Amino acid sequence: MMTDKVRIDTLNANSLPQSNETFLARQAEFESNVRSYPRKLPLAIAKAQGVWITDVENNQYLDCLAGAGTLALGHNHPEMLKSIQSVITSGLPLHTLDLTTPLKDEFSxxxxxxxxxxxxxxxxxxxGPSGADAVEAALKLAKKVTGRSSVISFSGGYHGMTHGALSVTGNLSPKExxxxxxxxxxxxxYPHEYRCPLGIGGEAGVKALTYYFENLINDVESGVRKPAAVILEAVxxxxxxxxxxxxxxxxxxxxxxxxxxxxxxDEVQAGFARTGKLFAFxxxxxxPDIIVMSKAVGGGLPLAVLGIxxxxxxWSPGHHTGTFRGNQLAMATGLTTLKILKDDNIADKVAAQGEWLKGKLAELQKRYPVIGHIRGLGLMIGLEIVKPNEAKDHMGCYxxxxxxxxxxxxKCFESGxxxxxxxRNGSVLRLLPSLLITNAELEIFLDKFENALLGAGVKPV
Known part of the structure; x- marks a missing residue:
């Protein structure tokens, strides 16, 4: 028994040297090569609150990733914690398959x-609990409804890493x-404000792409059979x-x-006030005929839902199932999130804040032309990094x-x-902070980002 106790103590993380390096080395030993974020963000998280993360060495970071948009209200929002505690003390089971409960009824x-x-x-x-699971269900349902088998998707789209979801995802790397x-x-x-895929740009490019889609569907010689579904992200x-x-x-x-x-x-990332509207569409x-929802809909806990x-x-009963579709904790945190987003008019706040932030970034862009393009809606913003000392293409883009x-x-990470x-090629820096981030915290972001530019050797003009 003493040996077992020693073994347990040895595995206790609190007994380890509290350094990022130690935990990252152990993670590399324990986990598959597939892990990605620790390679870019080498920290071990000790705690988090709001828009701030603290690592095991007590370094603080302003979090503009927020679980890839999952944490709409930031880390450990007090109402979120209260909703979890309420479920734990209520006597509800934590998972119910697709059996209903008063909580599920209210959430639905x-x-x-x-x-x-x-x-x-x-x-x-x-x-199932992820956005990719919901995409799989949506694709299957569209084929069942229409009796057709093909699907149209778009270059640059991302819909998940499971087999069908990856098939309709644009990125070629994970498909290799x-x-x-x-x-x-x-x-x-897919239209691109900065890099038109037809090489036309502007309103003419959009009109050409619009015509191209309609013509493909109508043209009896297009070579493309009428699809069961079209899947896309509005952002x-x-x-x-x-x-x-x-x-x-x-x-x-x-x-x-x-x-x-x-x-x-697919509203997995753009949905729930992220773009200044409740849904990006x-x-x-x-x-839409089918709305794919995950990430913020579960308030930070795993949940995925289709609106059909x-x-x-x-569907016939039982023709698409999933063990964890009855996650009661996620329905509690999701319900809390949805109510706060609506009751506090967060979408309007995010829309105004996004325009303010893009204005501030445009001022920064004047001094640092490596910021080639600023785009996005609300608090879903991208900064395309370019080579301003090289020749522009025929559309005027570096x-x-x-x-x-x-x-x-x-350098951003090093600046906290x-x-x-x-x-494409990871050239876009992306902002997906908590929707409750303040302008004062965004000013801190701007300062840290400029420090990172300077730290990377980028000289202002």
Missing amino acids: SYLLSLLPGQGKEYCLQFT AVSNMMAEVQFMP QGEGGVNPAPIEWLQRIRKVTQEHGILLIL EHAGIE KKQFDA PADGELSALLQK LILERGG
Whole structure:
């Protein structure tokens, strides 16, 4: 017994030297090579509050990643902790499969009320705990409803890492070692405000891409069979923070309705006030057939839900299941999050704050032209890092600089600022902070970011 006690004490993390290096070395020993964030953000987290993270060496970091957008209210919001404690002391089971509870009933009713038309035309499907699980369910349902097998997705899109979700994701890197991806996925170009995929740019580029999509669906010689679904993000996140033009989104909705193609909007990262609207598709005034929700919908705990137009709820009982779709703790924290977002008008606050922050970043851009482009909506903002000393392309854009972007992420970390990268070759620095971040905290971000620019050897002009 004494030997067992010694073994347990040896494994107790509190008995380890409290250094980031020690914990990272042990993580490398314990975990697969697939781990990614610790390679870019080499810390061991001891505690977190609001927008601040403290590591085991007592260093503080301003967190502008927030669990890749999952922590809409930041770390350990007091109302969130209270909701968890309420479930723990209530006697509710923590998981219920798809059996209902008074808590699930309240969560479902409230979430539906936030969907278009107060959810009167929608029903909910609780899937597995991740956004990718919900994407898989959405793709399966679209095929079941239509009897068709193909799907249209878009370059730069990100929908997850499971088999079907990866198949409709644009990034080629994780696909390289995977054979036999899901068949009949057709990728089309997604509009890009800074780097038009057609090489046209501006309003003309958007109009051309809009025509291109409609023509592909209508052209009997396109070579592309009518799809079961079109899946897209109204603001691409991992793809470099690219907002879809309103005209383009509206035309896609019109064409898909005319042809009986289900429109799936992936709101996993952009949803729940992140872009200054409750859902990013609301900027275009459209209603999707299926809404994919995860991340913030669970208030920081694992939960994924589909909003399905009732006319397309073609499932037979048990034809898509998942053990953890009854996560009661996540429904409690999710309900708390949704109520705070709505009651405190967080979307309006985020919309105004995003415009203010982009104005401040534009001032910074004048002094540091390596910031080639500032884009995004609300508190979902991207900064494309470029090579301003090299020749512009025919649209007036400098070459992207993924190497400097990576160095800037490192220097930000050293300055106590956590940012993620995205976009082609990782050239876009991305901001996804808590939606409750204050302007004073964003001023700290601006100071730390400028320090990182200087630390990376970027000289102001």
